[in-house]
Amino acid sequence: MNQKNIDYIIELSNELRWQIGDDFHDNLTESIYADAANIVKDTVQVDNSKKRFRLDSKIDKIVTSKTFGFPIMFLILGLVLWLTIVGANYPSSLLASLLLDNMHPILKSGAASIGTPWWLDGFLIDGVYLAVAWVIAVMLPPMAIFFPMFTLLEDFGYLPRVAFNLDSLFKKSGAHGKQALTMSMGFGCNAAGVVATRIIDSPRERLIAIITNNFSLCNGRWPTQILIATIFIGAVVPGSYSSIVSLLAVIGVAVLGMGFMFGVSWALSKTLLKGEVSTFNLELPPYRPPRFWKTIYTSLIDRTAIVLWRAIVFAAPAGAVIWLISNIYVGNESIAEWTINSLDSFGFLLGLNGVILLAYIVAIPANEIVIPTILMLTVLVTGIDSGAGAGVMFELDSMNATGDILRAGGWTLLTAINLMLFSLLHNPCSTTIYTIYKETKSTKWTVFASIMPVILGFIVTFLVAQVWRIIF
């Protein structure tokens, strides 16, 4: 074929394409779909589906009804959270007494008996081992309770109905109804919540869900909130109300987190993300009896084990760093003291202090070790007689004793409130950051999702602190 012929054919094809017009491709696709549908209708026989469908639509009528839809939803989600937080206490304290109270001294004395130098056993046992043990003790039980329950609901088919009920709320902030699910998942663990955004198939809404998942108070932060609220906020009111007031304070922080989630979602969809493709559809699968054991198994392996493993991987070096900064001296101050002193004035401006800021820096790998780190550092800088030595994290059994240490560190009610706010609004833990990177494959969005909440946290705590100081 010579060049002239080829040119002629190309010219002809262009001409024909022009004549066929724009709609041709669309019409072709649509008729293929329609033909396929016809073939299915002729060949596939459906039987017995009617009876099952009746039951389905009866359940649907109830769970999406105006009267019962929302109460049922809050009841179920509340129950799941309550079971997680309360139910996790017992296995957590069991693990803590095993790993922290018993294993730790055994390891120490074992190391001493074979003559390990103090810095090596401090680094390995007080630093690395303690951080890992802490993360396991605090993190494993709630996850092992929360994820299976959540997966069972998912498997049963209830969760898509929640997304269905709530979609118009989320639509107002430019998000997808399924974000309700990833947000609830975030109450268990933000890293798992970020993975769960895979169910959102629209690129813009998925990014929104990933970036705002951190505003769900995760399992690692619930205990901090509850502890601080009980010690400081519950103490403001008469004893008989204290437990209810501190509970309300914690719920308030969680609700505030949802508020930030909606607000930031809205802002993102109107500014940075407005160019991303946005689609919507939500399939409501038929209900089916959950496959109980399979669900338990997969949720333990797929969610709990993976997240726990990532957390351990990140917690080990964090433990090492905590021990090192408290035990390496530059001049006659340890690195920790030096950093705390230089962060103190900035911390004061935010209604916090240097200890808290340093604790949040070294505890980026896991929110679970924030309180033990704060206690250890407070003892370190105040020099009061408590705790287990420089670089050894600890927690106290009695809330009063914990409160005494914190007050000795200069804590006021403002510090407590701002700590609760900052615990809600700060960078995601490193496991979550890593997961965000894995899911978005984008450095830009990972950096944004990590920095944006801290800046929000600074702004909010700053404002609260100034207003507080003006009023009181």
Add this chain to the structure above:
Amino acid sequence: MNNYNPISALLIFFVFVVLLFIFFRPVKGWFWILRKHFKNNEKTIIEDVLKQLYHFEYSSNKVDMKTLVQVLDYKNASIVEAINKMTINNLIYFESDILKLSEAGRDYALRIVRVHRLWERYLAEKTGFSKTEWHDRAEMMEHKLSHDETNTLAARLGNPKFDPHGDPIPTKTGKMADVIGVELPLLPINTIGRITHIEDEPEIIYKQILAENIHIGSLLRVVENNSTRIVFQSEGEEFKLAPIVAANLTVAAIEKEVVIEDNIARLSSLNENEMARIIGISKESRGESRRRLLDLGFVKGAKISIDMMNPLGEPHAYLIKGTSIALRKDQAAKILIKKSYEYKS
């Protein structure tokens, strides 16, 4: 440090926030204005002049310097300078005081128009920007894309003939399809026609058309046409427009005795317990959303009914091919159905 004044700290903070806002607020922020100002180089002005002249020529209007200076948003001196340069380069010439495009100038103008409309098409198909932003973004892009980039873009979009508003896209060689139809106010009562073009300028009127949920490609029947308002029925709904708004719609009257199905409606108007068949998906549903709908079985001839009403009003769940799929109102408005009068048992 610990005895600073919280009031002054707050003040400093708010001044800082206000400054940030003044500099970086969308569109009107000083930062964006300055950036735009520095980018208005000669090339941009020349291209904008050419484009304006082309649009005047296309609508068979004559234009002199005065009109041109009025429609363009540049300093008069820079426009005069650009015009001088263009006359020297034989892009334009004067016939007494009327400005005319030379052959070379028209080619150049068509290239700019081509990029503009292709980019609007790209924004519609491949991104999530809202309709109101398409025009401004295309205005910026038309000065940026090179010839080769434009051709690659056109090929990626499948060499489309029309932009999302129904304006024809010139080909590489400058060929252009015709827009069939006349302005809506020119149609007599009871004419049946199809909307072939929705003008996106000026923005105020375009926003009104968008707010009315008028879709390109839909069939309509003129019900009332006088100097105060124009009323037409389309897809089971009635629209009332002021003539100035209606003039931005181009409608091709359907001459042949086509049987128009009277009970075409939008899926959004389906009630509980009603059954319907899908007629098609409106042209307004584009790109990824359209493909999703097709994937899920929203194809011509499929039976559809409401499965679940939402407690908050939207989205409703529709039962299609034995599956329950929830769609939001704006999506359902883009699916055309024919209601059948059998009721769901």
